[in-house]
Amino acid sequence: MFSLSHTTRKLTAASLVLASTLALASCSEEKAETKPDIRPVKIVEIAKATNVRSLEFSGSVKSRTEMNLGFRIAGKVTERLVDIGDRVRPGDVLSRVDPTDYRLAVDSAAANLAAADKSLQTARLVIDRASALYKKDAVPKAQVEQAQLAYDQADATRIAAASSLEQAKNQLSYAELKSDRDGIVTAINADRGQVVAAGTPVLTVVAEDEKEVQIAVPENDIADFKPGKTVEARFWSDDRLVLSGKVREVSGSADPQSRTFSVRVSLPNDPRVLIGMTATVQADAAGGKDTIIVPLSALAEKDGGKIVWTVDRKAATVHSRPVKVADFTADGVGVTEGLKPGDIVVSAGTQFMTENLQVKLPAIVGQVTAGLTN
Incomplete structure (x- = not known):
C-alpha cells in the first residue's frame, strides 16, 4: 500500500513538471509570434x-547604295564569276548568259547592213545616170525624181540596218553582267543553268563608301527625328565603338503593318563598321509629359x-x-x-x-x- 502511494506521488510530480515545461514553451512561442517582422x-x-529624355532604337547597318543587278536580256546563265563577300570594281564581269543567239543576231544585222550598202550604191548609180540623161533631154524630169526617191529610200534602209547592227551588238554585250561601281557582293539570286528574264535580280552589290543605320521609329516619336539631326550610334559588336551620325532620310509614310517610320542615319566612314552589323541609335528629345x-x-x-x-x-x-x-x-x-x-x-x-x-x-x-x- 505504501509502495503504490509513493509511486502515485512520483507520477503526479512528473506531470506537474511536464505541464510547467509546456506552459513555458507556449509562452515562448507567443512571445516569438508577437515579435515584429522587420x-x-x-x-x-x-x-x-x-x-531631356533619351530615345533608343535598334537597327542594322546598310549601304546607302544597294544595287540589285540583273541582265538586260533574257538567257541561260552560263557563268558566275563572283561569290558572296567578294569585292568588285567598276567594269568587273560578275556573270554571263549564253550569247549564241545574240551573236547570230549580230551576224544577221551585219549582213543586212552590207546589203543595204549595195542597194544604196546601186541607187546612187541610177540617180547619176538619170541626171546625165536629163541634161541631154534624153529622159523626162520625172525619171530623175523617181531615181532620187529610190536613193532616199535606200539611204533610209541603210541607216535602219546600221542601227539594227548597233542594237544587236549592244544586246551581245549585255550577255555579260558588269559592276557599275566599287562594292561588295552580298547576295546571289541566280546561278549556272538558270534561265532568267530581262531585269531579274541576279546579284546584289552594295557600296562600302557610304554606310548608314536604318531604324524603325513609332509614330509617337517620329516628330523628334528631322533630317540633319545629330544622333549617336553604338554597335553591339564593340561597346567602345561610338560614332556620331546625322539623320539623312525620314520616310514620308508609315509601314502599313508595323505602323513605324523608316529613318536612315548617315555614319562617318569607319573601317570597323561592317554592312549588316546591329547598331543602336540614341537621340535626345525634349518636351512632353x-x-x-x-x-x-x-x-x-x-x-x-x-x-x-x-x-x-x-x-x-x-x-x-x-x-x-x-x-x-x-x-x-x-x-x-x-x-x-x-x-x-x-x-x-x-x-x-x-x-x-x-x-x-x-x-x-x-x-x-x-x-x-x-
Whole structure:
C-alpha cells in the first residue's frame, strides 16, 4: 500500500513538471509570434526630373547604295564569276548568259547592213545616170525624181540596218553582267543553268563608301527625328565603338503593318563598321509629359491595377501606391502618375510586401531620374 502511494506521488510530480515545461514553451512561442517582422529591402529614391529624355532604337547597318543587278536580256546563265563577300570594281564581269543567239543576231544585222550598202550604191548609180540623161533631154524630169526617191529610200534602209547592227551588238554585250561601281557582293539570286528574264535580280552589290543605320521609329516619336539631326550610334559588336551620325532620310509614310517610320542615319566612314552589323541609335528629345523610370522589379499588381511600394522614412514602413504606366524601356518602366521626386520605392521583393510592413532601410539609397516622354 505504501509502495503504490509513493509511486502515485512520483507520477503526479512528473506531470506537474511536464505541464510547467509546456506552459513555458507556449509562452515562448507567443512571445516569438508577437515579435515584429522587420524585412530588409532594396530601394531607390526618385530624383529630380530632367528636361531631356533619351530615345533608343535598334537597327542594322546598310549601304546607302544597294544595287540589285540583273541582265538586260533574257538567257541561260552560263557563268558566275563572283561569290558572296567578294569585292568588285567598276567594269568587273560578275556573270554571263549564253550569247549564241545574240551573236547570230549580230551576224544577221551585219549582213543586212552590207546589203543595204549595195542597194544604196546601186541607187546612187541610177540617180547619176538619170541626171546625165536629163541634161541631154534624153529622159523626162520625172525619171530623175523617181531615181532620187529610190536613193532616199535606200539611204533610209541603210541607216535602219546600221542601227539594227548597233542594237544587236549592244544586246551581245549585255550577255555579260558588269559592276557599275566599287562594292561588295552580298547576295546571289541566280546561278549556272538558270534561265532568267530581262531585269531579274541576279546579284546584289552594295557600296562600302557610304554606310548608314536604318531604324524603325513609332509614330509617337517620329516628330523628334528631322533630317540633319545629330544622333549617336553604338554597335553591339564593340561597346567602345561610338560614332556620331546625322539623320539623312525620314520616310514620308508609315509601314502599313508595323505602323513605324523608316529613318536612315548617315555614319562617318569607319573601317570597323561592317554592312549588316546591329547598331543602336540614341537621340535626345525634349518636351512632353513627365515620366519617371523605375526598375521593372519595383512594379506590382493589386486589385487588377499597377502599384509600387513606397517607404515612409520616419516610420520605416511600406505602403502601396497606385501608378499609371506609360511604356517599358531598356532601363525599366515609365510611370506618368503616382510618383514624384523624393519618393522612396521598393525596388526588389515586392511579392513579400504588405501594408504597413516594417522594413530595414539600407545605408545607401540608389536614385532613379525622372525623364520626359510624349
